[in-house]
Amino acid sequence: MNFATIGSNIVKLLSQYWKVFLIEGLSNTLLLTVIAVSLGALLGALVAILKMSRFKVIRFLISIYIEVIRGTPILLQLYIFVFALPSLLPFLNLSYFTWTAIALCINSSAYVSEVFRSGIQAVDKGQTEAARSLGLSAGQTMRKIILPQAIRNILPALGNEFIMILKETSLASTFFVGDLMTSYLTVKGATYLGFECLIIVGMIYLCVTFPLSKLVSWFEKKMANPNYKKHDHKRKRAVMEGGKV
Amino acid sequence: MEMEMIKTVDLHKSFGSLHVLTGVSETIRKGEVVSIIGPSGGGKSTFLRCLNLLEKPEQGKIYFEGAEITGNLTKEEKHAIKAGTMPKPAKVNIDQHRQKMGMVFQHFNVFPHLSVCQNITLAPTMLKGKTEAEANEMAKELLSRVGLIDKLDEMPGKLSGGQKQRLAIVRALAMEPDVMLFDEPTSALDPEMVGEVLDVIKGLVNTGMTSVIVTHEMRFAREVSDRVLFMAEGNILEQNTPDQFFTNPTHPRLKDFLSKVL
Numbered sequence: 001m002n003f004a005t006i007g008s009n010i011v012k013l014l015s016q017y018w019k020v021f022l023i024e025g026l027s028n029t030l031l032l033t034v035i036a037v038s039l040g041a042l043l044g045a046l047v048a049i050l051k052m053s054r055f056k057v058i059r060f061l062i063s064i065y066i067e068v069i070r071g072t073p074i075l076l077q078l079y080i081f082v083f084a085l086p087s088l089l090p091f092l093n094l095s096y097f098t099w100t101a102i103a104l105c106i107n108s109s110a111y112v113s114e115v116f117r118s119g120i121q122a123v124d125k126g127q128t129e130a131a132r133s134l135g136l137s138a139g140q141t142m143r144k145i146i147l148p149q150a151i152r153n154i155l156p157a158l159g160n161e162f163i164m165i166l167k168e169t170s171l172a173s174t175f176f177v178g179d180l181m182t183s184y185l186t187v188k189g190a191t192y193l194g195f196e197c198l199i200i201v202g203m204i205y206l207c208v209t210f211p212l213s214k215l216v217s218w219f220e221k222k223m224a225n226p227n228y229k230k231h232d233h234k235r236k237r238a239v240m241e242g243g244k245v
Numbered sequence: 246m247e248m249e250m251i252k253t254v255d256l257h258k259s260f261g262s263l264h265v266l267t268g269v270s271e272t273i274r275k276g277e278v279v280s281i282i283g284p285s286g287g288g289k290s291t292f293l294r295c296l297n298l299l300e301k302p303e304q305g306k307i308y309f310e311g312a313e314i315t316g317n318l319t320k321e322e323k324h325a326i327k328a329g330t331m332p333k334p335a336k337v338n339i340d341q342h343r344q345k346m347g348m349v350f351q352h353f354n355v356f357p358h359l360s361v362c363q364n365i366t367l368a369p370t371m372l373k374g375k376t377e378a379e380a381n382e383m384a385k386e387l388l389s390r391v392g393l394i395d396k397l398d399e400m401p402g403k404l405s406g407g408q409k410q411r412l413a414i415v416r417a418l419a420m421e422p423d424v425m426l427f428d429e430p431t432s433a434l435d436p437e438m439v440g441e442v443l444d445v446i447k448g449l450v451n452t453g454m455t456s457v458i459v460t461h462e463m464r465f466a467r468e469v470s471d472r473v474l475f476m477a478e479g480n481i482l483e484q485n486t487p488d489q490f491f492t493n494p495t496h497p498r499l500k501d502f503l504s505k506v507l
Contacts, residue, residue: 126352127356129354130354134417134420136372144371
Protein backbone atom coordinates (compact mmCIF):
# COMPACT_ATOMS: atom_id res chain seq x y z
CA MET A 1 0.00 0.00 0.00
CA ASN A 2 1.41 3.36 -0.97
CA PHE A 3 0.12 6.88 -1.33
CA ALA A 4 -0.41 6.57 -5.06
CA THR A 5 -2.75 3.60 -4.68
CA ILE A 6 -4.56 5.26 -1.84
CA GLY A 7 -5.02 8.32 -4.02
CA SER A 8 -6.36 6.39 -6.97
CA ASN A 9 -8.58 4.29 -4.68
CA ILE A 10 -10.10 7.44 -3.25
CA VAL A 11 -10.85 8.75 -6.73
CA LYS A 12 -12.41 5.42 -7.68
CA LEU A 13 -14.48 5.26 -4.51
CA LEU A 14 -15.70 8.79 -4.98
CA SER A 15 -16.73 8.26 -8.58
CA GLN A 16 -18.54 5.04 -7.71
CA TYR A 17 -20.01 5.79 -4.28
CA TRP A 18 -20.36 9.59 -4.15
CA LYS A 19 -24.11 9.17 -3.91
CA VAL A 20 -23.75 7.04 -0.79
CA PHE A 21 -21.43 9.55 0.83
CA LEU A 22 -23.11 12.77 -0.19
CA ILE A 23 -26.74 12.11 -0.98
CA GLU A 24 -27.37 9.60 1.78
CA GLY A 25 -24.64 10.18 4.33
CA LEU A 26 -24.10 13.92 4.34
CA SER A 27 -27.73 14.83 3.89
CA ASN A 28 -28.79 12.57 6.75
CA THR A 29 -26.05 14.01 8.95
CA LEU A 30 -27.17 17.54 8.13
CA LEU A 31 -30.81 16.62 8.65
CA LEU A 32 -30.06 15.11 12.06
CA THR A 33 -28.02 18.16 13.02
CA VAL A 34 -30.62 20.67 11.90
CA ILE A 35 -33.38 18.80 13.74
CA ALA A 36 -31.28 18.39 16.88
CA VAL A 37 -30.11 21.98 17.03
CA SER A 38 -33.36 23.71 16.06
CA LEU A 39 -35.64 21.65 18.27
CA GLY A 40 -32.88 21.53 20.86
CA ALA A 41 -32.76 25.33 20.79
CA LEU A 42 -36.51 25.57 21.36
CA LEU A 43 -36.38 23.07 24.18
CA GLY A 44 -33.20 24.70 25.45
CA ALA A 45 -34.89 28.10 25.59
CA LEU A 46 -37.63 26.59 27.72
CA VAL A 47 -35.07 24.90 29.96
CA ALA A 48 -33.15 28.17 30.32
CA ILE A 49 -36.32 30.03 31.30
CA LEU A 50 -37.17 27.38 33.87
CA LYS A 51 -33.60 27.45 35.16
CA MET A 52 -34.07 31.15 35.93
CA SER A 53 -37.46 30.52 37.52
CA ARG A 54 -38.16 32.02 40.87
CA PHE A 55 -39.33 28.67 42.22
CA LYS A 56 -36.53 26.77 43.87
CA VAL A 57 -38.01 23.33 43.15
CA ILE A 58 -38.14 24.00 39.42
CA ARG A 59 -34.59 25.39 39.39
CA PHE A 60 -33.44 22.30 41.25
CA LEU A 61 -35.15 19.84 38.90
CA ILE A 62 -33.83 21.65 35.86
CA SER A 63 -30.28 21.66 37.14
CA ILE A 64 -30.55 17.89 37.66
CA TYR A 65 -31.72 17.57 34.05
CA ILE A 66 -28.81 19.65 32.81
CA GLU A 67 -26.21 17.95 34.98
CA VAL A 68 -27.36 14.44 34.03
CA ILE A 69 -27.24 15.19 30.34
CA ARG A 70 -23.98 17.08 30.41
CA GLY A 71 -22.41 14.62 32.80
CA THR A 72 -23.05 11.44 30.82
CA PRO A 73 -21.59 10.45 27.46
CA ILE A 74 -23.75 11.12 24.45
CA LEU A 75 -23.20 7.55 23.25
CA LEU A 76 -24.78 6.28 26.46
CA GLN A 77 -27.73 8.59 25.93
CA LEU A 78 -28.11 7.29 22.38
CA TYR A 79 -28.17 3.69 23.66
CA ILE A 80 -30.86 4.60 26.15
CA PHE A 81 -33.01 6.31 23.55
CA VAL A 82 -32.51 3.78 20.78
CA PHE A 83 -32.57 0.53 22.79
CA ALA A 84 -33.95 1.10 26.28
CA LEU A 85 -36.79 3.54 25.68
CA PRO A 86 -38.43 1.71 22.74
CA SER A 87 -38.71 -1.45 24.84
CA LEU A 88 -40.20 0.56 27.70
CA LEU A 89 -42.61 2.32 25.37
CA PRO A 90 -43.36 -0.32 22.73
CA PHE A 91 -46.49 1.46 21.54
CA LEU A 92 -44.28 4.25 20.18
CA ASN A 93 -43.31 2.70 16.90
CA LEU A 94 -40.47 5.00 15.92
CA SER A 95 -37.47 4.37 13.71
CA TYR A 96 -33.89 4.36 14.95
CA PHE A 97 -33.41 7.60 13.05
CA THR A 98 -36.23 9.28 14.96
CA TRP A 99 -35.01 8.02 18.32
CA THR A 100 -31.53 9.23 17.48
CA ALA A 101 -32.91 12.61 16.54
CA ILE A 102 -34.82 12.81 19.82
CA ALA A 103 -31.74 11.85 21.82
CA LEU A 104 -29.66 14.50 20.07
CA CYS A 105 -32.41 17.09 20.66
CA ILE A 106 -32.48 16.36 24.35
CA ASN A 107 -28.71 16.40 24.52
CA SER A 108 -28.42 19.67 22.67
CA SER A 109 -31.21 21.25 24.75
CA ALA A 110 -29.08 20.93 27.88
CA TYR A 111 -26.07 22.57 26.26
CA VAL A 112 -28.10 25.21 24.45
CA SER A 113 -29.97 26.14 27.63
CA GLU A 114 -26.64 26.95 29.22
CA VAL A 115 -25.73 28.99 26.16
CA PHE A 116 -28.95 30.98 26.53
CA ARG A 117 -28.62 31.38 30.26
CA SER A 118 -25.00 32.48 30.22
CA GLY A 119 -25.71 34.74 27.23
CA ILE A 120 -28.46 36.47 29.15
CA GLN A 121 -26.54 36.65 32.39
CA ALA A 122 -23.49 38.04 30.62
CA VAL A 123 -25.42 41.22 29.85
CA ASP A 124 -24.31 43.84 32.36
CA LYS A 125 -26.59 44.07 35.37
CA GLY A 126 -26.53 47.84 34.98
CA GLN A 127 -28.62 47.46 31.83
CA THR A 128 -31.43 45.88 33.81
CA GLU A 129 -31.13 48.51 36.52
CA ALA A 130 -31.23 51.36 34.03
CA ALA A 131 -34.28 49.92 32.28
CA ARG A 132 -36.11 49.20 35.52
CA SER A 133 -35.26 52.66 36.85
CA LEU A 134 -37.02 54.16 33.84
CA GLY A 135 -40.12 52.22 34.81
CA LEU A 136 -39.94 49.30 32.40
CA SER A 137 -41.37 46.08 33.82
CA ALA A 138 -39.24 42.95 34.14
CA GLY A 139 -40.76 41.52 30.97
CA GLN A 140 -40.31 44.72 28.96
CA THR A 141 -36.71 44.93 30.15
CA MET A 142 -36.06 41.37 29.01
CA ARG A 143 -37.59 41.93 25.56
CA LYS A 144 -36.31 45.38 24.74
CA ILE A 145 -32.98 45.58 26.56
CA ILE A 146 -31.58 42.22 27.62
CA LEU A 147 -32.48 39.81 24.80
CA PRO A 148 -31.31 42.10 21.97
CA GLN A 149 -27.92 42.29 23.68
CA ALA A 150 -27.82 38.65 24.77
CA ILE A 151 -28.36 37.53 21.18
CA ARG A 152 -24.85 38.77 20.40
CA ASN A 153 -23.45 36.30 22.91
CA ILE A 154 -25.89 33.55 22.03
CA LEU A 155 -25.73 33.32 18.25
CA PRO A 156 -22.02 32.52 17.88
CA ALA A 157 -22.23 29.97 20.69
CA LEU A 158 -25.22 28.44 18.97
CA GLY A 159 -23.14 28.15 15.80
CA ASN A 160 -20.47 26.29 17.72
CA GLU A 161 -23.13 24.01 19.16
CA PHE A 162 -24.25 23.25 15.60
CA ILE A 163 -20.70 22.20 14.71
CA MET A 164 -20.41 20.07 17.84
CA ILE A 165 -23.68 18.26 17.19
CA LEU A 166 -22.76 17.78 13.53
CA LYS A 167 -19.69 15.84 14.62
CA GLU A 168 -21.54 14.01 17.35
CA THR A 169 -24.13 12.65 14.92
CA SER A 170 -21.34 10.31 13.81
CA LEU A 171 -22.02 8.33 16.98
CA ALA A 172 -25.46 7.57 15.60
CA SER A 173 -23.76 5.33 13.04
CA THR A 174 -23.63 2.78 15.86
CA PHE A 175 -27.27 2.18 14.96
CA PHE A 176 -26.85 2.43 11.20
CA VAL A 177 -29.16 5.42 10.87
CA GLY A 178 -27.77 6.40 7.50
CA ASP A 179 -25.61 9.35 8.50
CA LEU A 180 -22.22 10.13 6.97
CA MET A 181 -20.38 7.78 9.31
CA THR A 182 -22.84 5.00 8.41
CA SER A 183 -21.95 5.50 4.76
CA TYR A 184 -18.34 4.86 5.75
CA LEU A 185 -19.41 1.52 7.24
CA THR A 186 -21.48 0.69 4.15
CA VAL A 187 -18.81 1.46 1.59
CA LYS A 188 -16.06 -0.14 3.63
CA GLY A 189 -18.18 -3.30 3.88
CA ALA A 190 -18.58 -3.38 0.11
CA THR A 191 -15.01 -2.54 -0.88
CA TYR A 192 -12.76 -3.36 2.11
CA LEU A 193 -11.05 -0.02 1.52
CA GLY A 194 -11.41 1.18 5.12
CA PHE A 195 -8.63 3.73 5.21
CA GLU A 196 -9.66 5.42 1.97
CA CYS A 197 -13.25 5.60 3.14
CA LEU A 198 -12.18 7.23 6.39
CA ILE A 199 -10.22 9.83 4.48
CA ILE A 200 -13.20 10.61 2.26
CA VAL A 201 -15.64 10.86 5.14
CA GLY A 202 -13.19 12.95 7.14
CA MET A 203 -12.76 15.35 4.22
CA ILE A 204 -16.53 15.72 3.87
CA TYR A 205 -16.91 16.49 7.59
CA LEU A 206 -14.12 19.05 7.29
CA CYS A 207 -15.64 20.62 4.19
CA VAL A 208 -18.74 21.35 6.23
CA THR A 209 -17.29 22.21 9.63
CA PHE A 210 -14.39 24.37 8.47
CA PRO A 211 -16.43 26.99 6.61
CA LEU A 212 -18.98 26.88 9.40
CA SER A 213 -16.42 27.60 12.09
CA LYS A 214 -14.97 30.40 9.97
CA LEU A 215 -18.46 31.80 9.61
CA VAL A 216 -18.99 31.61 13.35
CA SER A 217 -15.78 33.43 14.17
CA TRP A 218 -16.54 36.10 11.57
CA PHE A 219 -19.94 36.48 13.14
CA GLU A 220 -18.40 36.62 16.60
CA LYS A 221 -16.16 39.50 15.58
CA LYS A 222 -19.01 41.34 13.94
CA MET A 223 -21.14 40.88 17.04
CA ALA A 224 -18.38 41.97 19.38
CA ASN A 225 -18.41 45.61 18.26
CA PRO A 226 -22.10 46.16 17.94
CA ASN A 227 -23.44 48.48 15.28
CA TYR A 228 -20.14 50.15 14.65
CA LYS A 229 -20.50 49.71 10.94
CA LYS A 230 -24.16 50.53 10.85
CA HIS A 231 -23.88 54.25 10.38
CA ASP A 232 -20.43 54.46 8.92
CA HIS A 233 -21.52 54.41 5.30
CA LYS A 234 -23.95 57.25 6.02
CA ARG A 235 -21.19 59.24 7.66
CA LYS A 236 -18.74 58.62 4.82
CA ARG A 237 -21.26 59.59 2.20
CA ALA A 238 -22.20 62.72 4.09
CA VAL A 239 -18.58 63.70 4.44
CA MET A 240 -17.92 63.06 0.78
CA GLU A 241 -20.87 65.14 -0.25
CA GLY A 242 -19.60 67.92 1.97
CA GLY A 243 -22.71 67.88 4.12
CA LYS A 244 -23.00 67.86 7.83
CA VAL A 245 -22.90 64.48 9.48
CA MET B 246 -44.39 73.95 54.62
CA GLU B 247 -42.86 72.61 51.45
CA MET B 248 -44.23 69.37 50.11
CA GLU B 249 -42.52 66.14 51.00
CA MET B 250 -41.20 64.41 47.89
CA ILE B 251 -39.52 61.39 49.45
CA LYS B 252 -39.68 60.38 53.06
CA THR B 253 -37.94 57.36 54.49
CA VAL B 254 -38.70 55.96 57.91
CA ASP B 255 -36.24 53.71 59.70
CA LEU B 256 -34.79 52.00 56.61
CA HIS B 257 -32.80 48.85 57.19
CA LYS B 258 -30.89 46.98 54.53
CA SER B 259 -28.48 44.10 54.87
CA PHE B 260 -26.35 42.20 52.40
CA GLY B 261 -25.85 38.86 54.09
CA SER B 262 -24.40 39.59 57.49
CA LEU B 263 -23.43 43.12 56.49
CA HIS B 264 -25.84 45.66 57.92
CA VAL B 265 -25.54 48.45 55.36
CA LEU B 266 -28.40 50.71 56.40
CA THR B 267 -29.16 50.90 60.08
CA GLY B 268 -32.44 52.73 60.28
CA VAL B 269 -32.24 55.75 58.00
CA SER B 270 -35.00 58.32 58.38
CA GLU B 271 -34.86 61.29 56.07
CA THR B 272 -37.13 63.60 54.16
CA ILE B 273 -36.43 65.14 50.78
CA ARG B 274 -38.71 68.06 50.06
CA LYS B 275 -39.99 69.15 46.68
CA GLY B 276 -37.50 71.32 44.86
CA GLU B 277 -34.72 70.49 47.24
CA VAL B 278 -31.20 69.56 46.12
CA VAL B 279 -29.58 67.19 48.57
CA SER B 280 -26.05 65.87 48.29
CA ILE B 281 -24.86 62.83 50.15
CA ILE B 282 -21.19 62.45 50.90
CA GLY B 283 -19.25 60.03 53.03
CA PRO B 284 -16.70 57.25 52.96
CA SER B 285 -17.04 54.21 50.69
CA GLY B 286 -19.11 51.46 52.24
CA GLY B 287 -20.98 53.97 54.36
CA GLY B 288 -24.31 53.20 52.72
CA LYS B 289 -24.70 56.26 50.44
CA SER B 290 -25.33 54.37 47.23
CA THR B 291 -27.42 51.73 48.95
CA PHE B 292 -29.61 54.42 50.45
CA LEU B 293 -30.05 56.07 47.06
CA ARG B 294 -30.79 52.75 45.37
CA CYS B 295 -33.37 51.97 48.04
CA LEU B 296 -35.28 55.13 47.16
CA ASN B 297 -36.44 53.64 43.85
CA LEU B 298 -36.26 50.09 45.18
CA LEU B 299 -33.37 48.89 43.06
CA GLU B 300 -32.44 47.55 46.48
CA LYS B 301 -35.33 46.46 48.59
CA PRO B 302 -35.00 47.47 52.24
CA GLU B 303 -35.99 44.64 54.57
CA GLN B 304 -37.51 46.98 57.06
CA GLY B 305 -38.78 50.52 57.12
CA LYS B 306 -40.93 52.57 54.83
CA ILE B 307 -40.47 54.88 51.92
CA TYR B 308 -43.12 57.39 51.00
CA PHE B 309 -42.86 58.81 47.50
CA GLU B 310 -45.21 61.74 46.92
CA GLY B 311 -47.25 60.49 49.83
CA ALA B 312 -47.57 56.86 48.71
CA GLU B 313 -45.81 54.06 50.53
CA ILE B 314 -43.78 52.06 48.00
CA THR B 315 -41.91 49.32 49.86
CA GLY B 316 -44.94 47.31 50.93
CA ASN B 317 -43.09 46.70 54.19
CA LEU B 318 -45.34 46.44 57.21
CA THR B 319 -44.58 47.25 60.81
CA LYS B 320 -45.31 44.70 63.51
CA GLU B 321 -48.36 46.66 64.63
CA GLU B 322 -49.71 46.78 61.09
CA LYS B 323 -49.24 43.04 60.69
CA HIS B 324 -51.17 42.47 63.89
CA ALA B 325 -53.88 44.88 62.83
CA ILE B 326 -54.30 43.13 59.48
CA LYS B 327 -54.46 39.75 61.19
CA ALA B 328 -57.06 41.08 63.61
CA GLY B 329 -58.99 42.56 60.69
CA THR B 330 -58.90 46.10 62.03
CA MET B 331 -56.85 47.26 59.05
CA PRO B 332 -57.39 46.38 55.40
CA LYS B 333 -54.55 44.64 53.59
CA PRO B 334 -52.69 47.34 51.63
CA ALA B 335 -52.95 47.17 47.84
CA LYS B 336 -49.92 45.81 46.04
CA VAL B 337 -47.50 48.57 45.09
CA ASN B 338 -46.84 49.04 41.39
CA ILE B 339 -43.22 50.10 41.65
CA ASP B 340 -42.82 50.47 37.86
CA GLN B 341 -45.35 53.27 37.97
CA HIS B 342 -43.48 55.10 40.71
CA ARG B 343 -40.12 54.58 39.05
CA GLN B 344 -41.38 56.44 36.00
CA LYS B 345 -41.37 59.55 38.14
CA MET B 346 -37.92 58.97 39.61
CA GLY B 347 -35.07 59.43 37.18
CA MET B 348 -31.83 57.72 38.02
CA VAL B 349 -28.30 58.31 36.78
CA PHE B 350 -25.68 55.65 37.40
CA GLN B 351 -21.96 55.70 37.98
CA HIS B 352 -21.37 53.53 34.92
CA PHE B 353 -23.88 55.38 32.69
CA ASN B 354 -25.66 52.17 31.65
CA VAL B 355 -26.72 53.58 28.31
CA PHE B 356 -28.26 50.95 26.04
CA PRO B 357 -25.50 50.01 23.58
CA HIS B 358 -27.83 48.36 21.06
CA LEU B 359 -29.96 51.47 20.61
CA SER B 360 -29.03 54.73 18.94
CA VAL B 361 -28.65 57.86 21.05
CA CYS B 362 -32.11 58.94 19.99
CA GLN B 363 -33.68 55.55 20.71
CA ASN B 364 -32.05 55.48 24.13
CA ILE B 365 -34.13 58.52 24.95
CA THR B 366 -37.38 57.66 23.18
CA LEU B 367 -37.68 54.01 24.28
CA ALA B 368 -39.25 54.53 27.67
CA PRO B 369 -41.54 57.49 26.81
CA THR B 370 -43.00 55.67 23.80
CA MET B 371 -43.44 52.41 25.68
CA LEU B 372 -44.71 53.76 28.96
CA LYS B 373 -46.16 57.21 28.48
CA GLY B 374 -48.02 56.66 25.24
CA LYS B 375 -45.95 59.20 23.34
CA THR B 376 -45.96 58.88 19.59
CA GLU B 377 -42.67 58.29 17.83
CA ALA B 378 -42.75 61.85 16.46
CA GLU B 379 -43.41 63.46 19.84
CA ALA B 380 -40.68 61.44 21.47
CA ASN B 381 -38.19 62.24 18.71
CA GLU B 382 -38.99 65.92 19.02
CA MET B 383 -38.39 65.74 22.74
CA ALA B 384 -35.14 63.79 22.27
CA LYS B 385 -33.85 66.48 19.93
CA GLU B 386 -34.72 69.22 22.36
CA LEU B 387 -33.09 67.40 25.27
CA LEU B 388 -29.98 66.57 23.29
CA SER B 389 -29.59 70.19 22.23
CA ARG B 390 -29.78 71.18 25.86
CA VAL B 391 -26.78 68.99 26.71
CA GLY B 392 -24.86 69.69 23.51
CA LEU B 393 -25.30 66.27 21.93
CA ILE B 394 -27.69 67.07 19.11
CA ASP B 395 -25.09 66.13 16.49
CA LYS B 396 -24.96 62.61 18.01
CA LEU B 397 -28.67 61.96 17.49
CA ASP B 398 -28.26 58.94 15.21
CA GLU B 399 -24.94 57.77 16.60
CA MET B 400 -24.57 54.53 18.53
CA PRO B 401 -23.51 55.05 22.18
CA GLY B 402 -20.36 52.99 21.60
CA LYS B 403 -18.92 55.99 19.80
CA LEU B 404 -19.50 58.44 22.63
CA SER B 405 -16.97 59.45 25.26
CA GLY B 406 -17.68 58.78 28.92
CA GLY B 407 -18.85 62.32 29.52
CA GLN B 408 -21.14 62.18 26.50
CA LYS B 409 -22.57 58.84 27.64
CA GLN B 410 -23.35 60.27 31.04
CA ARG B 411 -25.00 63.33 29.53
CA LEU B 412 -27.05 60.97 27.39
CA ALA B 413 -27.98 58.95 30.48
CA ILE B 414 -29.15 62.11 32.19
CA VAL B 415 -31.43 63.19 29.35
CA ARG B 416 -32.68 59.61 28.96
CA ALA B 417 -33.94 59.87 32.53
CA LEU B 418 -35.31 63.38 31.93
CA ALA B 419 -37.33 62.21 28.94
CA MET B 420 -39.66 60.48 31.39
CA GLU B 421 -40.33 63.89 32.93
CA PRO B 422 -39.55 62.70 36.43
CA ASP B 423 -40.41 64.56 39.61
CA VAL B 424 -37.10 63.73 41.23
CA MET B 425 -33.63 62.81 39.96
CA LEU B 426 -31.33 60.41 41.77
CA PHE B 427 -27.63 60.64 40.92
CA ASP B 428 -25.42 57.76 42.01
CA GLU B 429 -21.84 59.02 41.82
CA PRO B 430 -22.41 60.40 38.33
CA THR B 431 -18.80 61.48 37.78
CA SER B 432 -16.85 58.75 39.59
CA ALA B 433 -16.21 56.67 36.49
CA LEU B 434 -15.22 59.60 34.28
CA ASP B 435 -11.83 60.74 33.10
CA PRO B 436 -10.97 63.92 34.99
CA GLU B 437 -11.31 66.18 31.97
CA MET B 438 -14.89 65.04 31.44
CA VAL B 439 -16.14 65.61 34.97
CA GLY B 440 -16.81 69.30 34.31
CA GLU B 441 -19.17 68.81 31.38
CA VAL B 442 -21.33 66.39 33.35
CA LEU B 443 -21.39 68.53 36.48
CA ASP B 444 -22.41 71.50 34.33
CA VAL B 445 -25.38 69.57 33.00
CA ILE B 446 -26.43 68.57 36.51
CA LYS B 447 -25.97 72.12 37.69
CA GLY B 448 -28.14 73.39 34.86
CA LEU B 449 -30.76 70.85 35.79
CA VAL B 450 -30.94 71.63 39.49
CA ASN B 451 -31.16 75.32 38.63
CA THR B 452 -34.46 74.58 36.90
CA GLY B 453 -35.81 73.50 40.28
CA MET B 454 -35.56 69.74 39.77
CA THR B 455 -35.66 67.89 43.07
CA SER B 456 -32.37 66.01 43.19
CA VAL B 457 -30.52 63.62 45.43
CA ILE B 458 -26.86 63.40 44.54
CA VAL B 459 -24.37 60.91 45.90
CA THR B 460 -21.00 62.37 45.06
CA HIS B 461 -17.34 62.67 45.93
CA GLU B 462 -17.10 66.14 44.38
CA MET B 463 -17.04 68.24 47.52
CA ARG B 464 -16.83 71.60 45.79
CA PHE B 465 -19.75 70.70 43.58
CA ALA B 466 -21.82 69.49 46.54
CA ARG B 467 -21.15 72.73 48.33
CA GLU B 468 -22.05 74.79 45.32
CA VAL B 469 -25.33 73.23 44.20
CA SER B 470 -26.89 71.73 47.32
CA ASP B 471 -29.51 73.10 49.62
CA ARG B 472 -28.51 70.51 52.14
CA VAL B 473 -25.60 68.10 52.52
CA LEU B 474 -25.86 64.78 54.31
CA PHE B 475 -22.94 62.87 55.73
CA MET B 476 -23.44 59.12 55.65
CA ALA B 477 -21.16 56.63 57.35
CA GLU B 478 -21.66 53.35 59.15
CA GLY B 479 -25.08 52.92 57.61
CA ASN B 480 -26.71 56.10 58.77
CA ILE B 481 -26.85 59.85 58.37
CA LEU B 482 -24.46 61.14 61.01
CA GLU B 483 -24.73 64.82 60.21
CA GLN B 484 -26.58 67.15 57.91
CA ASN B 485 -26.55 70.85 57.38
CA THR B 486 -26.59 73.66 54.88
CA PRO B 487 -23.52 73.38 52.67
CA ASP B 488 -21.71 76.32 54.27
CA GLN B 489 -22.24 75.13 57.83
CA PHE B 490 -21.56 71.55 56.81
CA PHE B 491 -18.12 72.24 55.42
CA THR B 492 -17.02 75.05 57.72
CA ASN B 493 -18.49 73.90 61.02
CA PRO B 494 -18.61 70.11 61.06
CA THR B 495 -19.49 68.78 64.50
CA HIS B 496 -19.50 64.99 64.31
CA PRO B 497 -15.98 63.61 64.81
CA ARG B 498 -16.41 61.17 61.90
CA LEU B 499 -17.28 64.05 59.58
CA LYS B 500 -14.39 66.17 60.85
CA ASP B 501 -12.07 63.27 60.23
CA PHE B 502 -13.56 62.65 56.77
CA LEU B 503 -13.35 66.29 55.69
CA SER B 504 -9.79 66.62 56.94
CA LYS B 505 -8.85 63.79 54.62
CA VAL B 506 -10.69 64.86 51.49
CA LEU B 507 -10.44 68.64 51.54
